Amino acid sequence: MTKTVLCYGDSLTWGYDAETIGRHAYEDRWSTVLQNGLGSEALVIAEGLNGRTTAFDDHLADCDRNGARVLPTILQTHAPLDLVILLLGTNDMKPVVAGSAFAACQGIGRLVRLIRNHAWPFELDEPDILIVAPPALSETANAPFAASFAGGVAESAKLPTLYRDLADELGCGFFDGNSVARTTPLDGVHLDAxxxxxxxxxxxxxxxxxxxV
Structure with missing residues (x-):
């Protein structure tokens, strides 16, 4: 039977392109590359929202970007699931949201508990969970982004260690996005193609x- 993977993330999953201020081509998004790699053995579902946080409100947002509040609906929508990939935490670095790696780690823990305690329909088994540390923020001359993520370069560098320890504690998989990717200096936040x-x-x-598989 084909496995189902849910990619729950923010603009890094949506595919924000800092060069065009648009969206990366479908074939360039990481979820598509993962789908192509897995082939017919799995269905990869991309649930990326620009500005999504782990579990915090963004009162400047034009939609609900609180990842914890939206997650149960998305789990129910796409059930049954075999694996949920959590790639979040970058937006938690904004001082107006949370402003610290520790807060983001707490938010990820909240998401894991939501998945584990979800009222899965038809007594379906709960999925495995893979926690991914997003590539760290980098220095940028883009003034609006630099101001929005003030202090984020140092804080985001703490995420891999915190996320790895959390994954060990909660029995989740872990992957460090910094091992393969770097954020673009165009805005210090996003990934080029x-x-x-x-x-x-x-x-x-x-x-x-x-x-x-």
Whole structure:
């Protein structure tokens, strides 16, 4: 039976392109690269929303970007699921949202508990969970982004260690996005086409292992 993978993320999953201020081509998004790598053995569902946080409100947003509030509906929509990939935390670095890696780690923990305690329909089994540390923010001359993520370069560098420890504690898989991708200096936050493709390629081995395919 084909396995189902849910990619729950923010603009890195949506495919924000800092060069065009648009969206990466479908074939360049990491979820598409992962799908192509897995082939017919899995269905990869991309649920990316620009500005999504782990579990915090963004009162400047034009839609609900609180990842914890929206997640149960998305789980119910796409059930049954074999694996949920959580790639979030970058937007938590904004001082108006949370402003710290520790807060983002707490938010990821909240999402894991939501998945584990979800009222799955028809007594379906709960999926495995893969926690991915997003590539760290980088220095940029883009003034609006630099101001929005003030202090984020240092804080985001703490995410891999915190996320890895959390994954060990909660029995989840872990992957460090920094091992394969770097954020673009155009805005210090997003991935260019090559780096978002690299993320998809980098994730394939651990996803295969967790799915058993």
């Amino acid at each position: 090559e780096n978002t493709r690299a993320l998809g390629r980098g994730l394939e081995p651990i996803v295969r292992m967790m799915l058993g």
